[in-house]
Amino acid sequence: MSHLLEVNDLEVKFGLRLGDLTAINGISxxxxxxxxxxxxxxxxxxxxxxxxxxxxxxxxPGFISGGRVMFNGRDLAALSEEAMREIRGNHISMIFQDPxxxxxxxxxxxxxxxxxxQAHRSITRSEAEAIALxxxxxxxxxxxxxxLAQYPHEFSGGMRQRIVIAIALITDPEIIIADExxxxxxxxxxxxxxxxxxxxxxxEDTGLILITHDLGVVSQVxxxxxxxxxxxxxxxxxxxxxxxxxxxxxxxxxxxxxxxSLQPGARLNQIQGMMPTLTDIPPGCAFNPRCPICEAICRDxxxxxxxxxxxxxxxxxxxxxxxxxxxxx
Amino acid sequence: MTTERxxxxxxxxxxxLALKQVVKHFDISGGLLDRLRFEKGRLKHQxxxxxxxxxxxxxxxxxxxxxxxGESGCGKSTLxxxxxxxxxxxxxxxxxxxxxxxxxxxxxxxxFRRKMQMIFQDPxxxxxxRMTVMQTLEEPVVFHNPSISRNQxxxxxxxxxxxxxxxxxxAARYPHEFSGGQRQRISIARALMVDPEFIVADEPVSALDxxxxxxxxxxxxxxxxQRGLTYMFITHDLSVVEHISTRVAVMYLGTLCELxxxxxxxxxxxxxxxxxxxSAIPKLGRKKTGHVKLKGEVPTPxxxxxGCVFHGRCIYADPRCVEEVPQARTVENMVxxxxxxxxxxxx
Numbered sequence: 001m002s003h004l005l006e007v008n009d010l011e012v013k014f015g016l017r018l019g020d021l022t023a024i025n026g027i028s029x030x031x032x033x034x035x036x037x038x039x040x041x042x043x044x045x046x047x048x049x050x051x052x053x054x055x056x057x058x059x060x061p062g063f064i065s066g067g068r069v070m071f072n073g074r075d076l077a078a079l080s081e082e083a084m085r086e087i088r089g090n091h092i093s094m095i096f097q098d099p100x101x102x103x104x105x106x107x108x109x110x111x112x113x114x115x116x117x118q119a120h121r122s123i124t125r126s127e128a129e130a131i132a133l134x135x136x137x138x139x140x141x142x143x144x145x146x147x148l149a150q151y152p153h154e155f156s157g158g159m160r161q162r163i164v165i166a167i168a169l170i171t172d173p174e175i176i177i178a179d180e181x182x183x184x185x186x187x188x189x190x191x192x193x194x195x196x197x198x199x200x201x202x203x204e205d206t207g208l209i210l211i212t213h214d215l216g217v218v219s220q221v222x223x224x225x226x227x228x229x230x231x232x233x234x235x236x237x238x239x240x241x242x243x244x245x246x247x248x249x250x251x252x253x254x255x256x257x258x259x260x261s262l263q264p265g266a267r268l269n270q271i272q273g274m275m276p277t278l279t280d281i282p283p284g285c286a287f288n289p290r291c292p293i294c295e296a297i298c299r300d301x302x303x304x305x306x307x308x309x310x311x312x313x314x315x316x317x318x319x320x321x322x323x324x325x326x327x328x329x
Numbered sequence: 330m331t332t333e334r335x336x337x338x339x340x341x342x343x344x345x346l347a348l349k350q351v352v353k354h355f356d357i358s359g360g361l362l363d364r365l366r367f368e369k370g371r372l373k374h375q376x377x378x379x380x381x382x383x384x385x386x387x388x389x390x391x392x393x394x395x396x397x398x399g400e401s402g403c404g405k406s407t408l409x410x411x412x413x414x415x416x417x418x419x420x421x422x423x424x425x426x427x428x429x430x431x432x433x434x435x436x437x438x439x440x441f442r443r444k445m446q447m448i449f450q451d452p453x454x455x456x457x458x459r460m461t462v463m464q465t466l467e468e469p470v471v472f473h474n475p476s477i478s479r480n481q482x483x484x485x486x487x488x489x490x491x492x493x494x495x496x497x498x499x500a501a502r503y504p505h506e507f508s509g510g511q512r513q514r515i516s517i518a519r520a521l522m523v524d525p526e527f528i529v530a531d532e533p534v535s536a537l538d539x540x541x542x543x544x545x546x547x548x549x550x551x552x553x554x555q556r557g558l559t560y561m562f563i564t565h566d567l568s569v570v571e572h573i574s575t576r577v578a579v580m581y582l583g584t585l586c587e588l589x590x591x592x593x594x595x596x597x598x599x600x601x602x603x604x605x606x607x608s609a610i611p612k613l614g615r616k617k618t619g620h621v622k623l624k625g626e627v628p629t630p631x632x633x634x635x636g637c638v639f640h641g642r643c644i645y646a647d648p649r650c651v652e653e654v655p656q657a658r659t660v661e662n663m664v665x666x667x668x669x670x671x672x673x674x675x676x
Contacts, residue, residue, distance in 0.1 A: 042538040156626050186400035187565065191609035191620045213538065216568075216611030243613060257543035258613060259572030264591060267550065268543035268572070274508055275538075 003030035004071070004174060004207055005054070011066035012046075012053050014278075021278045023049045025231040026067065028305075031175065034205040036198070038218035038239065041228035042254075044275055047211045050228070051177045053077070054209070055088045071175075090120040093168035097180040099160035103152040109163050110148035113170055120171050135166040139196060158189035165197060175207040182217065194221055215255065219243045224312075227251045230276055230286040233305060237313035247308060247315045250287050285318065293319050344388035345527060345559050346412070351421035353382040353404075353411045357631075380630050381407040383583045383638075384421070386657070387665075389559060391526070396562040396570045396591070398606070399580035402627060408580070409529045409563045413445055414438060425527075443473050446520035450532035452512030456504040462515055463500040466490070469522045485522065492555075493518045493548060510541035517548060521556070531563045546573060567610050571595050576663075579603045582638040583630055585657055588665040599666045601643050601676065637669065645670040 012024035024046045031037055039047045052058050054069055056076050069076040076087065088094075096102045104112055113132035114125055121128075129148065136144035139162040152160055161181060168176050178197065182190035198221050201208045210222055218225055219239055226236040227248065235248040246252045255261065256269035273290045276282060282289055288298040297318050305316040309323040358364045358377040366373045381404040389395045397405045410416045412423060414430060423431040430441050449455040456465060466486045470477060487497035493514040495507075504512055513533065520528055530549070534542040550573065552558060564570055570577055574591040579600065587600040598604045601621075608620040623642045628634055634641055640650040649669050657667040670676045 042540060158626070187567065188400065188605060188609045188620075188623060191611070192622070194611070195620075214611065215539075216613050219613050220611050254539055255613065257540050258568065259543075259546065260568035260612070262572070264572050264574075265550070266572075267547050270543040270547055271540040274510060274541060 004033045005031040006070040009067035013065040015061040027233045031207050036208040036222045038222035038225040039211045045228040046231040051179050056084050090171045092175045093173040095168050095178040095181045099164045139166045177209045179211045234316045247320045248317050249291050345391040347388040347424040349422040351385050352419045355379040385585050393575045394560045396574040396577045403580045404583040405563045409531050443523045444526045446525040446528050448530040448533045489518045527559045529561045600668050
């Protein structure tokens, strides 16, 4: 069975005076129709760059230096800008962190929604407005007829993010990439927006790539998860398995570092040190200087990203042995 | 390692710091012309004020970690700054070890400033980019002890730097040479330089990644154990609050809704707003249990709702809540709630 989206060995580099920096170092994953996936990691792990690379929106000096992004049988990484515009915002939409930066402050939200539709379809303004109205109702904006004529500053943060979601949905895309969609919002609003996003993806059978640093949010919304560290995926698999039976020492460290898993007042389990900058990624496994179970091989050889069980679990760590029932590979 | 730290609340009844009916409003009406309005053919002079903190009272015991939680705009940062005298309160009293500090001038405040320090959210903004770590750290010591010798200051800087886990060799470097986590360590070091008793930390880990956040929280807890510090911790991150606090105050629209020992609050929240807030925390590996949905949005603090400020969004609201402001009352041992429904036994 072929997947809706297949990312193969994707590599993104940034050309700088001192040489090329590798931001994404050969990552692979896939997404089926209607599937929800979480891309997790700390700042600088390459999550957002991955999101941008999928819709071929890496701006200079960055460029996709290798790999393929297959969507409906076409390689998005190799498409011309003109062909890409037909896909971007139409078949694959993106939602960003800060809704105030995404919306144009001098246009009414009605105009912005109609513009998006008319860019992709040849329809009249009144037809487009009818669709916009329907989408606003879907994201539960009260009195949508009145709201269409208002400007972004007349909405609260949570309402603005609902509108951004409505705009992302307006062309009925197959995939939505949401980059930290609730990080700027309060926890009660976050819960509402995540509920809404999940419910809409389910009812419209839309795929979702949720980019976030918040493991709690990911574990509630997604079906599968990929954990990134220093430009690579170090662990992936079904969300429930990754969270409850964590294999990679980095993911284990992340989960243990969360307050709430321990007796209140106890010392938190911290991961020593910090993520390396892209200019000095250590040889071997990038996590080795911070890893509690690091051995000689980890400093010399990069661990392969391999399946460890029959449940699509993949891990890149020398110290994690595949399930014995897998046989020798 | 997982032993529980002693609960200091019971050991001291007088308290280190007390706020009594503190009110802080900000006048945002601007110039004279902005304040004039035409109404029914008459020119009216009108002021606009943001009612950031309204009638907040509580006492912090020595050695306690007192957390203030609430959503953006609820007045928690204003409360922190008012507590330290950065903003003078409009009314009410602030007592430090029984002595009023809200009406003191800058000179009279000096000995108190030494005892009360602050750590800010953004370590990129709170360190002067043109001062080396050494200059940043020695400034408060020299300011408060003008007679101290150069060598003593240097020793002190080196001592505190190693305590917060920053190599004293780096004292000559500038803030931009450090990562976010290290900068936050330096801001903590700056607060510790003058040997304070009381530290207000305003969202000290919100700008940091999870693995770094754990390092900084451990550092804060270690410093508290070693020096017997008292913390007032301002944050919106409820899982951090649950982990470090002895008591928690929940604020909504400038008003205190509930004040309870941390464990009691997380096990059995009483105020309807606290219940909604806690149910919204995304918990790892736990499937959603359905959070309490609040209707509507937070009203503006310029026009506060009548009666209970939460009544427009509360599922238990009745006519009394619309008219009468609920008073904070002790409902059981150390649990203080301001809610008519709780008081009447309807919840």
